Amino acid sequence: MTLTTYKWTIERYHQAIEAGIFDDQLIELWRGDLIIMTPExxxxxxxxxxxxxxxxxxxxxxxxxxxxxxxxxxxxSEPAPDIAIVKPLGAVYLEHHPYPEDIFWIIEFSKATLSKDLGEKKDIYAQAGIAEYWVVNLKSPQLQVFRDLQNGQYTTELTLTTGAIAPQAFPDVSVQVQRLIPIRNS
Structure with a gap:
């Protein structure tokens, strides 16, 4: 038996959304596949x-x-990241969601989906040209930062539990890591 899967295009995905097909489900589109999202x-x-x-x-x-x-x-792919820091283009976003060139960086908060966020989702973002991707690991409180794209892959990975980090797009901004990660209970 040959197994054939249907790959969704963004256009068909939008048509299905407009038709109300997914009204009762949290889904994202990853590389043409529909992914059912875990409720937060x-x-x-x-x-x-x-x-x-x-x-x-x-x-x-x-x-x-x-x-x-x-x-x-x-x-x-049309994921819905937990936080996308994007250019303030106003009404442009009435016509389309932010494209990679509109995105400064993305942050995902992850516990149940940690392996997906550090694996397939990271690869999707890198291959799409997202310059910087942060994962807040809710299992073991830490911030994982991926940056420095080369050939569709992040070449730098940082793991932080304290201190501050400046996003590449805003080198003068100091983001306190403790403001993003869960508080450790002693």
Missing amino acids: REPHAYYNTEAADYLRTLLGEQVKIRDAKPITLPNN
Whole structure:
């Protein structure tokens, strides 16, 4: 028996959304495949919201912070990262979700989906040209930073539990790691 799978294009995916086919499901499009998303639990929602508010305070009007909103990537992917820090293009986003060239960096908060976020999702973002990708590991409180793209792969990986980091797009901005990761209970 030959197994054939259907690969979705972004156009067909949008048509299905408009037709209401996915109204009762949390899904993302990854490389033409529909991925059912795990509902977020309270810690995930809490840290995501706190981090987004913190980044809005730090970065002000020079960016738009998008929480769990889709981005459109050229590899038939339309994920909805936990936080996308994008150019503040205003009404342009009525016409399309941010493209890679509109995105400064992406942050995912991860516990149940950690292996996917550090594997396939990281690869999707790198191959699409997302310059910087951060994963907040909610299992073992740490921030994993991926940057320095070469040939569709991140060449630098940093793991931080304390201190501060400057996003590549904003070298004068100091993001305190402790404001993003869970508090360790002694």
